[in-house]
Amino acid sequence: MTALLTFGLLLAGLTVSIPIFIVLAGTSFAVFATTTTIPLSILAQRIFAGLESFPLLAIPFFFYAATIMSKGGLSRRLIDFVRALVGHLPGGLGVTVVLVCMLFGSITGSSAATIVAVGTILAPALIAAGYGERFAVGVITCSALIGMIVPPSNAMIVYGAVANVSIGALFISGIGAGAVFTFAYCAYSVVWAIRNGVPRTARATLREIIAATKDVIWGIGLPIIILGGIYGGVFTATEAAAVSVVYAAFVTIVIYRELTLADLWEVSIEAGLNSARILIMVGAASLFSWLMTISQTAATVSAPLSAMTDQPNLMLLFVNAIMLFSGMFIDVFSNILILVPIILAPLAAAGVHPVHLGIVTTVNVDIGNVTPPFGLNLFVAAATFEKSYFFVVRAVLPWFVLALMSLAIITYFPSVTLFLPRQFDPSL
Numbered sequence: 001m002t003a004l005l006t007f008g009l010l011l012a013g014l015t016v017s018i019p020i021f022i023v024l025a026g027t028s029f030a031v032f033a034t035t036t037t038i039p040l041s042i043l044a045q046r047i048f049a050g051l052e053s054f055p056l057l058a059i060p061f062f063f064y065a066a067t068i069m070s071k072g073g074l075s076r077r078l079i080d081f082v083r084a085l086v087g088h089l090p091g092g093l094g095v096t097v098v099l100v101c102m103l104f105g106s107i108t109g110s111s112a113a114t115i116v117a118v119g120t121i122l123a124p125a126l127i128a129a130g131y132g133e134r135f136a137v138g139v140i141t142c143s144a145l146i147g148m149i150v151p152p153s154n155a156m157i158v159y160g161a162v163a164n165v166s167i168g169a170l171f172i173s174g175i176g177a178g179a180v181f182t183f184a185y186c187a188y189s190v191v192w193a194i195r196n197g198v199p200r201t202a203r204a205t206l207r208e209i210i211a212a213t214k215d216v217i218w219g220i221g222l223p224i225i226i227l228g229g230i231y232g233g234v235f236t237a238t239e240a241a242a243v244s245v246v247y248a249a250f251v252t253i254v255i256y257r258e259l260t261l262a263d264l265w266e267v268s269i270e271a272g273l274n275s276a277r278i279l280i281m282v283g284a285a286s287l288f289s290w291l292m293t294i295s296q297t298a299a300t301v302s303a304p305l306s307a308m309t310d311q312p313n314l315m316l317l318f319v320n321a322i323m324l325f326s327g328m329f330i331d332v333f334s335n336i337l338i339l340v341p342i343i344l345a346p347l348a349a350a351g352v353h354p355v356h357l358g359i360v361t362t363v364n365v366d367i368g369n370v371t372p373p374f375g376l377n378l379f380v381a382a383a384t385f386e387k388s389y390f391f392v393v394r395a396v397l398p399w400f401v402l403a404l405m406s407l408a409i410i411t412y413f414p415s416v417t418l419f420l421p422r423q424f425d426p427s428l
Contacts, residue, residue, distance in 0.1 A: 006031050006291065020334045024284040028291045035295070043287055050286020051279060054238055055161045060275035061241030062152050065222070065248040067271040069107050072252025072259045074219045075117035078103050081216040088203035093129050094189030097122050098143045102182050105147015106223045111369055112380045114144035119384050130198045133387070134395045141370060141381040141392065142399035143185055148332070148366045150178035152226055152241070155365060158282065158333050159358045160237075162289075162340045167237040168230040169428060170358045173417040177359050180406045180416060188402055218251045231424050278333055285337030292341065305346035312350040316411050319343050320364060327368020331376065335365040355428060359417040363410055367403050370396050 009030055013023030025047065032038055082099045086092050097118065104114050119140045126136035148155050151171030160167040192198075204212075225247060226240045235243060252259040259267070308315045322343075326335050340361060347357055369377040372393055381392045410416055422428050 020330060021281045021284040024288040028287045031291055046287045046290050047283040050283045053161045055157055055167055058157050058238040058241035059154050059278055061245050062154060063275045064271040065244035067267050068248040068252055070113050070117055071267055073256050075104055077216040077219055079121055081212040084204035084209045084212040087201050090200060091190035091193030092201060093126055094139050094193060095186045097139050098182055098185040101143035102146045102150060103220060106150045111144040111147050111377055114147045115141060115377060115380050116384050123385055137381060137385050137387060137392055138395035138399045141377050141396050144377060145366050146178050146181050149181060149363060150174050153362060155332055155362045158336050159340060159361055163344055163354055165354045165358055169355050169421045172421040173355050173359045175420055176417045177363060177410050180409050184402045184406050218255050222247060281333050289341045309350040312352055315347060315350050320411060323364035327365055328371045329374055332365040336361060356414045356417055360411050363407050370400055
């Protein structure tokens, strides 16, 4: 009865488009009030308790650093750098988009911001070079997904906090998963350009390559500092996030000189609002998770999974299907916060490594950003490129298929994601 009431209220709230944190908290309060004798004053304490996690402190810091870098002229420098290296190859401009989105995402961690920053510059260039509007919209919208898969990823931070898994290990694992997506999208760009007779652009001179490298080297140093510091034992993932803010401010104000100290005020407000949107969902979801636990709802829902512990591949297929379906309706972080507490124990019992599950989860919820009807990136792309929603959906379709193929590789070949972290920590 409790499970029916819980999911009934949850579904009703999502159907009428109530903000997800209100749905989660409101459902929890309603169920506790009607089915238990627990004092409701405790529920507010549980919300704040869900935020008392040291790893979660990394989220506002990474948002702050990402906002600083995205406002500080990094996207143009990355585009010039990558275009100088690969722009002359077959499908070179498409490959440029994929690699720029991967690099920009590794610094900002935001797929929506990547669409805006990269798309406004490269979409006109793609169309002028003969790639067509549909290809341009599709490659930019879906390549932006790579930004949440490669480190530093806020989705991985949330998963690590929920599942009590090393965020550093998740970050390193994301490199392998990001490489799968990058290769698939680059290969498709090359094949598409050759089949459609897209002319190649002129090769950059050595002087142009050197100039572009000098211009971007400070920007691409951010992920190197983060990962190097974490695995060099210099600082934790949360401390790395704080260091990244100082580094980003120094580069954009002192080196690039595209931001001033006064500009940091607006940047701080934007980063604070973005952080608050996520953390309020974390608090509400932690209360919802507590409800699922003490009401035995989580055990009831996970029972079908528990019955398949001798078939881990089938379990992973089932989990992928559930996460992809839920990604059609709810956002990345809510997807993680609601589903991971349910699926974690059964999959661990089946021998699925929690770090591997973290990457599978991250990729699944990330794909939800381009999954109709409510994929966030679809709406961002429609506004950025001034195209209809349905045009964007058609444009992303072949790239969406490639994303599913990449997900299958990542899911059923764990060594793709676990190879690198095991070089640093053989116990994984």
